[in-house]
Amino acid sequence: MTQTKPLHDVISLVEDPLDRLNKELLEDLAPGHPEMRPLIEHVGGFRGKQLRPVLTFLSAMAIRGAEHSGGIGHDVITVAKVVELLHTATLVHDDVLDSASVRRRIETINHLSGVETAVLLGDYIYAKAFHMAVQLQDPAAARWLAETVRVICQGEITQILHRFDYQWSEDRYFTVIAEKTASLYAAACRLGGRYASNEAEQASEGRLRALEEYGLELGIAFQIVDDCLDLDGDEAVVGKSLGTDLSKGKITLPMLYLLRDEGQAKRFQTLLGTSEAEGLRRLRAEFPLEHAIAYAMEEAQRRIAKAQACLSQLPPGPARAALDKLAGFVLTRRV
Amino acid sequence: MTQTKPLHDVISLVEDPLDRLNKELLEDLAPGHPEMRPLIEHVGGFRGKQLRPVLTFLSAMAIRGAEHSGGIGHDVITVAKVVELLHTATLVHDDVLDSASVRRRIETINHLSGVETAVLLGDYIYAKAFHMAVQLQDPAAARWLAETVRVICQGEITQILHRFDYQWSEDRYFTVIAEKTASLYAAACRLGGRYASNEAEQASEGRLRALEEYGLELGIAFQIVDDCLDLDGDEAVVGKSLGTDLSKGKITLPMLYLLRDEGQAKRFQTLLGTSEAEGLRRLRAEFPLEHAIAYAMEEAQRRIAKAQACLSQLPPGPARAALDKLAGFVLTRRV
Numbered sequence: 175m176t177q178t179k180p181l182h183d184v185i186s187l188v189e190d191p192l193d194r195l196n197k198e199l200l201e202d203l204a205p206g207h208p209e210m211r212p213l214i215e216h217v218g219g220f221r222g223k224q225l226r227p228v229l230t231f232l233s234a235m236a237i238r239g240a241e242h243s244g245g246i247g248h249d250v251i252t253v254a255k256v257v258e259l260l261h262t263a264t265l266v267h268d269d270v271l272d273s274a275s276v277r278r279r280i281e282t283i284n285h286l287s288g289v290e291t292a293v294l295l296g297d298y299i300y301a302k303a304f305h306m307a308v309q310l311q312d313p314a315a316a317r318w319l320a321e322t323v324r325v326i327c328q329g330e331i332t333q334i335l336h337r338f339d340y341q342w343s344e345d346r347y348f349t350v351i352a353e354k355t356a357s358l359y360a361a362a363c364r365l366g367g368r369y370a371s372n373e374a375e376q377a378s379e380g381r382l383r384a385l386e387e388y389g390l391e392l393g394i395a396f397q398i399v400d401d402c403l404d405l406d407g408d409e410a411v412v413g414k415s416l417g418t419d420l421s422k423g424k425i426t427l428p429m430l431y432l433l434r435d436e437g438q439a440k441r442f443q444t445l446l447g448t449s450e451a452e453g454l455r456r457l458r459a460e461f462p463l464e465h466a467i468a469y470a471m472e473e474a475q476r477r478i479a480k481a482q483a484c485l486s487q488l489p490p491g492p493a494r495a496a497l498d499k500l501a502g503f504v505l506t507r508r509v
Numbered sequence: 510m511t512q513t514k515p516l517h518d519v520i521s522l523v524e525d526p527l528d529r530l531n532k533e534l535l536e537d538l539a540p541g542h543p544e545m546r547p548l549i550e551h552v553g554g555f556r557g558k559q560l561r562p563v564l565t566f567l568s569a570m571a572i573r574g575a576e577h578s579g580g581i582g583h584d585v586i587t588v589a590k591v592v593e594l595l596h597t598a599t600l601v602h603d604d605v606l607d608s609a610s611v612r613r614r615i616e617t618i619n620h621l622s623g624v625e626t627a628v629l630l631g632d633y634i635y636a637k638a639f640h641m642a643v644q645l646q647d648p649a650a651a652r653w654l655a656e657t658v659r660v661i662c663q664g665e666i667t668q669i670l671h672r673f674d675y676q677w678s679e680d681r682y683f684t685v686i687a688e689k690t691a692s693l694y695a696a697a698c699r700l701g702g703r704y705a706s707n708e709a710e711q712a713s714e715g716r717l718r719a720l721e722e723y724g725l726e727l728g729i730a731f732q733i734v735d736d737c738l739d740l741d742g743d744e745a746v747v748g749k750s751l752g753t754d755l756s757k758g759k760i761t762l763p764m765l766y767l768l769r770d771e772g773q774a775k776r777f778q779t780l781l782g783t784s785e786a787e788g789l790r791r792l793r794a795e796f797p798l799e800h801a802i803a804y805a806m807e808e809a810q811r812r813i814a815k816a817q818a819c820l821s822q823l824p825p826g827p828a829r830a831a832l833d834k835l836a837g838f839v840l841t842r843r844v
Contacts, residue, residue, distance in 0.1 A: 206663055209670050267632060271625040290606040290669050293628055297602065297635065298662035304639045305655035308648050316651065320640035327633035328541055334625050335544050 181223065181503050184496040188231035191246045195227055195254055202255065203302060213287065213295055217262060219280045225500075226261055226362040227254035229392075232493045232500070233366030233385045239489030249369040252306060253315050257362045259303035260323060264358075266296040271330075272418060279413055315365050322361045329353025338423035338446055340439065344430055348394065355400075356393025363389030384487035388497065391481035395504050398474040401426035402467050403508070405457060411508050417450030420457065427473060428466035471505070478505055516558065516838050519831040523566035526581045530562055530589055537590065538637060548622065548630055552597060554615045560835075561596055561697040562589035564727075567828045567835070568701030568720045574824030584704040587641060588650050592697045594638035595658060599693075601631040606665075607753060650700050657696045664688025673758035673781055675774065679765055683729065690735075691728025698724030719822035723832065726816035730839050733809040736761035737802050738843065740792060746843050752785030755792065762808060763801035806840070813840055 185192065203214045234250045235243060268274070269282035270292045276282065284292035300323070307316035329350045336342055364386035403412055404419045405428055419426050423446045425433070433439045442461065445453050457463055481501045488494050520527065538549045569585045570578060603609070604617035605627045611617065619627035635658070642651035664685045671677055699721035738747055739754045740763055754761050758781045760768070768774045777796065780788050792798055816836045823829050 206660075207667050209667055210663065213666070267628050270628055288669070289624075291666060293602055293605055293631075294662045294666045294669070296628075297631075298659055298666065300632065300635060301655050301658035301662060305652065305659060308643060308651040308655055313643050313648065316643040317640065320636050320643055323636035324633055324640060325541075327629045327636060328545065331548070331626060331629045331633065332542050332544055334623070334629070 181500070184232075184500050184503070185228055187492060187496050188228055188235075188243050188246075191231045191243050191251060191254070192224065192227060195224075195251055195258065196221070198251065199255055199258065202306065203259075203299075213283065213291065216280070216286065217266065217283065217295070217299070220262065220265055220277055222278060224258065225396075226257045226358060228500070229359060229362045229389060229497075230254040230257055230366035232497050233363040233389075234370035235493035236485075236488045236491065236497055237367040237370050237381050237385065239491040239494075241492060246370075249310055249312070250366060252310055253365045253369050254362075256303045256307045256315065256319060257358065257365070259299055259306070260319060261358060263296045263299040263303065264326060266292055266299065270296070272422075274414070276414065310369075312369070314368060318361055318365060322357050325353045325357045326355075329355075329357070333424060336425070339425065340433060340443060342425045342430070344427070347425070347427060347430060351394055351397040351401075352390060355397040356390045359393030359396070360386045360389035363392075381487055384484045388481045388484040388501075391477045391484070392501055392504060395474040395477040395481070395501075398427055398470050398477070399504060399507060402428055402470050402474075405429075405454070406463060406467050407508065415450060417454040420445055420453035421448065421450045423447055427470040428463070431466040431469040432461055474505060478502065516835070519567070519835050519838070520563055522827060522831050523563055523570070523578050523581075526566045526578050526586060526589070527559065527562060530559075530586055530593065531556075533586065534590055534593065537641065538594075538634075548618065548626065551615070551621065552601065552618065552630070552634070555597065555600055555612055557613060559593065560731075561592045561693060563835070564694060564697045564724060564832075565589040565592055565701035567832050568698040568724075569705035570828035571820075571823045571826065571832055572702040572705050572716050572720065574826040574829075576827060581705075584645055584647070585701060587645055588700045588704050589697075591638045591642045591650065591654060592693065592700070594634055594641070595654060596693060598631045598634040598638065599661060601627055601634065605631070607757075609749070611749065613749075645704075647704070649703060653696055653700060657692050660688045660692045661690075664690075664692075668759060671760075674760065675768060675778060677760045677765070679762070682760070682762060682765060686729055686732040686736075687725060690732040691725045694728030694731070695721045695724035716822055719819045723816045723819040723836075726812045726819070727836055727839060730809040730812040730816070730836075733762055733805050733812070734839060734842060737763055737805050737809075740764075740789070741798060741802050742843065750785060752789040755780055755788035756783065756785045758782055762805040763798070766801040766804040767796055809840060813837065 200218065204211070230250065230253055231243060231246055234246050238245070265277065266283050269277055270284045270289055273284070274282050275285040282292070283295055304316065304320065307319055310316065329352070333350050333354065336346070364382050367382050367385045401419065404416050404426070407416050409416050418424075419429075429442070432442050438461070445456055448456075478501045482498055485494050485497055535553065539546070565585065565588055566578060566581055569575075569581055573580070600612065601618050604612055605619045605624055608619070609617050610620040617627070618630055639651065639655065642654055645651065664687070668685050668689065671681070699717050702717050702720040736754065739751050739761070742751050744751050753759075754764075764777070767777050773796065780791055783791075813836045817833050820829050820833055
């Protein structure tokens with residue numbers, strides 16, 4: 175409760191465009207064939223904090239120092255919808271990759287309708303998102319977002335190719351999470367700023383870069399926290415099964431800390447590939463997990479500080495303040 | 510040999526742009542991370558007859574009555590590359606859906622590197638294709654192709670939702686194969702025509718519609734023949750495992766013929782869902798398969814005749830003649 179309150183304040187600032195987005199998305203996705211409707215409606219249930227469209231709206235306001243969301247136009251709504259759909263498509267495919275059966279306490283598409291439907295539904299949502307992006311007069315968003323999806327996939331594939339790779343370095347870890355996670359946050363922020371201005375008052379590249387950097391650092395911190403929660407979170411609170419990185423051999427920042435010590439590294443390697451429960455039990459019993467988490471969270475804090483510093487390049491106002499608050503929230507979330 | 514000869518004549522007409530396409534595709538797909546290179550190169554091995562880019566090039570020539578491929582410009586090459594990449598992405602995902610281990614006599618990505626890599630690599634190729642499409646000055650191709658991919662997925666999902674559905678009608682079968690297969694042929698032809706003309710000499714909508722219709726009917730016929738080959742083809746010639754429609758409960762046109770007779774329908778239903786080998790053996794032994802195939806092939810012939818009739822709206826010349834020949838080839842292919 176105390177954790178969601180600050181986020182509630184932030185979101186209330188963009189409640190109107192967010193309502194509009196959610197109403198429009200339902201109609202936009204209405205399929206040509208009625209048989210597909212239950213699938214589309216089910217995917218709607220995955221809706222979470224909607225951080226990415228919130229970032230797009232706040233960025234659109236912040237770049238102009240707007241006091242309220244009234245000036246957010248059709249193009250910014252479209253960009254936010256595309257970003258949210260691309261994120262949804264990645265979730266549907268992620269659940270296939272992880273053979274996950276539950277997402278946000280409801281059944282995944284692969285569990286409900288099989289892997290085949292889930293792969294195709296993800297493709298369907300990607301195609302719908304790109305189709306929406308190319309309706310915009312200005313092709314910048316379509317270009318940026320197509321490249322972003324390519325980069326997301328590149329990051330995910332690289333991670334898979336390096337499972338159980340104990341030579342994995344921190345640099346490569348940061349590259350991969352920047353690609354697979356933070357790139358979409360960066361795009362959400364940059365494109366929010368980009369489409370906020372009409373042609374007469376083109377946003378300066380400096381401010382767009384600041385928003386992009388903010389999104390990138392925020393996204394990196396978000397993924398680090400996610401990777402920590404997978405090891406020390408409370409399954410009942412997080413709402414998904416934990417320990418999956420261990421069982422899948424995905425090496426994350428807290429693990430890299432444990433791998434630094436040579437003797438410890440040898441023992442740690444025997445954890446990877448075991449079941450989630452066994453891996454977590456042994457990790458918590460036999461390793462200095464608290465130190466590893468503290469080490470990773472320090473990095474997350476540095477990233478958030480960098481994100482917040484970027485905001486100084488934007489005019490002050492409630493949206494800039496909200497972006498600052500939102501960054502802080504990333505560090506305290508347990509969900 | 511006698512079967513591929515006519516196609517060889519057709520292809521030689523567009524050999525130069527096809528060479529250019531294949532050279533450029535290799536470079537375009539070169540990934541940011543060297544680790545991905547073997548995957549990308551492996552996918553290159555799936556290259557088949559490249560019917561879709563051939564159609565794009567021939568359409569670009571035919572709409573202007575061009576004698577040779579010399580006038581095919583950068584935009585048409587780009588459209589052809591995007592169409593080929595989108596097709597490649599659907600193949601990579603199709604192999605995941607079918608749990609196929611071999612495609613064109615080489616290992617599928619899911620067999621070589623796992624389902625996760627195959628899902629992500631398909632997404633990667635889709636994203637790359639869309640990114641390429643939005644580089645075109647004229648957004649028509651990006652819009653048309655994003656919508657086409659949505660329609661392809663819609664067709665595939667509808668087919669999956671109706672597996673083992675013995676109430677499946679011919680109309681619905683035709684709708685689904687138009688969506689999942691023919692829509693990309695139609696796009697390949699229409700967009701070839703569309704991007705052949707510079708702005709000064711915009712192609713008439715009538716000719717573009719003729720090319721689109723030609724592609725649509727050709728694609729429908731192609732899928733009908735594919736569905737026949739799955740039941741009566743020679744595995745060694747076709748180069749992939751057959752009988753998969755039976756085992757997966759996908760009801761195709763020759764099966765719909767057998768389902769017309771009520772007594773026969775009851776017996777036929779016991780075939781679906783059995784192993785490929787068992788299903789094919791019983792189908793060939795206990796049912797009038799020849800009649801069913803003849804019935805379906807008559808429909809394919811009607812579609813090809815319709816496709817060829819569309820060509821009368823285009824100026825005569827070698828490209829129009831090649832499109833006519835290519836349509837005929839669809840009926841005789843055994844591969």
